[in-house]
Amino acid sequence: MAVKTICTVSTTSAYTTAAGSIAALHALVASCQGQLPPELLPYIQKVYFTSLFGDDDVLYFPCPFKAREAVSALKALEGCAAAAIADLRYGRAPRFIEVDLDRTACFLMSAYVTTIDGLDKGHEDVKSLLVDTDLNQAQSILYRRLSANLYETKKPGEFYHIHGSLEASRTLSMLGLPPFNPEMTDYRQCVETIEKAVKRYTVDELEAMNSKENQAGAPALTWDAFSQTPHGQALMKLPPFTTTSLETLTPPVPFPETALALGQRQPQCLAGIKVVEFCRIIAGPVIGRSLAAHGASVIKVTSPFLPDVPFFQVDVNTGKHTTELHLRDNDQDRAAFERLLAEADVLIDGYRPGALDKLGYGTEYLADLARARGRGFVYVAEDCFGGTGTGTGTGPGAADPEWAPRPGWQQIADCVTGLAWDQGRFMGLDEPVVPPFPMSDYGTGALGAAAALSALYLRARRGGSWACRTSLCQYDVFLRSLGALPAGVLARARKAHDPAFFGLRHHDSVDEVGRRAVGSVRALFPHLFADGMMHSAWSPGFGAQIRWPREALKVKGLRVGHVRATRPNGFDAPSWDGWEVDEDVALGS
Secondary structure, X not given: OOXXXXXXXXXXXXXXXXXXXXXXXXXXXXXXXXXXXXXXXHHHHHEEEEEOOOOOOOOOOOOOOOHHHHHHHHXXXXXXXXXXXXXXXXXXXXXXXXXXXXXXXXXXXXXXXXEEOOEOOOOOXXXXXXXXXXXXXXXXXXXXXXXEEEEEOOOOOOEEEEEOOOOHHHHHHHOOOOOOOOOOOOHHHHHHHHHHHHOOOOHHHHHHHHHHHOOEEEEOOOXXXXXXXXXXXXXXXXOOOEEEEEEOOOOOOOOOOOOOXXXXXXXXXXXXXXXXXXXXXXXXXXXXXHHXXXXXXXXXXXXXXXXXXXXHHHHHOOOOEEEEOOOOOOXXXXXXXHHHHHHOOEEEEOOOOOHHHHHOOOHHHHHHHHHHHOOOOEEEEEEOOOOOOXXXXXOOOOOOOOOOOOOOOHHHHHHHOOHHHHHHHHOOOOOOOOOOOOHHHHHHHHHHHHHHHHHHHHHHHHOOEEEEEEEHHHHHHHHHHOOOOXXXXXXXXXXXXXXXXXXOOOOOOHHHHHHHHHHHHHHHOHHHHOHHHEEEEEEOOOOEEEEEEOOOEEEOOOOOOOOOOOOOOOOOOOOOOOOOOOHHHHHHO
């Protein structure tokens, strides 16, 4: 029998994940005042947090953050927006919103629990089942993969995360190392070799080198140090996501009339909505994956000349179509992209700020197109550092925070905002450790999905076009704002989880951190990996059986779930025609 807790403030002194999720939801709504349609707020009282396995103060993950609470709150806000859209679209009805706390945990581990023909991310044979999109061979050998890692610098006690995950040659050459060293296959030898090179430089020198090479990277700051930077001070004044008007001339856009898809007994709130996803890796594509679970037709657009991490596609491409277009100098591909945009309702932008503008498809283009066609757009941008377009910078003529244009990834955000130092101290170390699993990626994806749904509601009620912006660092700031877990909860987690996890050090890779963490979670909480927590379906795109986590969100009277399995990048034509529904997937979800 599921344990259910309605969304009211707890009066008990004992900490539970449900109580923490309720508090996180109230904190989220308070911090997003002015960004949310006020019509969404009454739905907060219809939220339930549930668990089939009992709700207590057990910490599923060996890390000190309220990550499950934060993302459960975001999923609840997503559910509130979905319920509001459904009432607007299908007529008012009782719409209770349920967030499964255990499935939220699976969502946060999704990259590590999704499998293809039974093989997970770390299996040595999984590459044979994937399409090779590692165009620069950055993931080809261990030595090159470790060019994206956290190392100590020239000054003892100061650490820097270099990040050559897609451009390993550039990062290794920058450090004076050979770009390829196939004879170096021992993990410790690779780590020691690269760290020795990093230790020749100070943080300031590494910052200058990375800037010159246009590479991602950042120092591992404590929270106190980050909060004293101009960028940290700017982000603490921002909500987790912002919603601003792009144009106000287009009229309200009613949701399209659609029939139930094959195998569906309940409608989906975004059926008939068309989404172009211009993203790669995790956080941006998670936004699209979530919108696809609400019924949107999401087409992911990637370039055949830009690298992507092959395995992540098995997870984040679920429910979508995927196509390849080269927009830099291919007129035919640009025309195809423009045809997609001409019919689209939503554009998700997961690249570095300004990248889409350089291609000619930024917010001004979207606003002009919206006015020309008489129907508004929703633009959703996700990046690493946040603050673009907010005017919250400091100094003469500064419109945006200082780090807004910088490239970055999840580990960069976790290092610069202090989460890595918090993780290391939780493990009893006086050094940072990158937290397990790309949880900030999935949390940022949940932020973007909630923002997109609320903006679609605004477009339907008020008209116009809307720009939503969020970032990995904004998610981390929100997560940090929820405060620390109780000392007793952390102490029990340290005692319960595998001692091998606590043997990790700052220079251990995200793969090694994730491998040990998922092993510990699996041993302690096998129910999270049971068949009832997962889907399983055949993917024609991969030609393999895929197993992935079920959706954590339920909304009464709506279906939340995908209608097709994942596929690799570039599998489909760039068209809104011919979208299939896999009845086995639809019924299974």
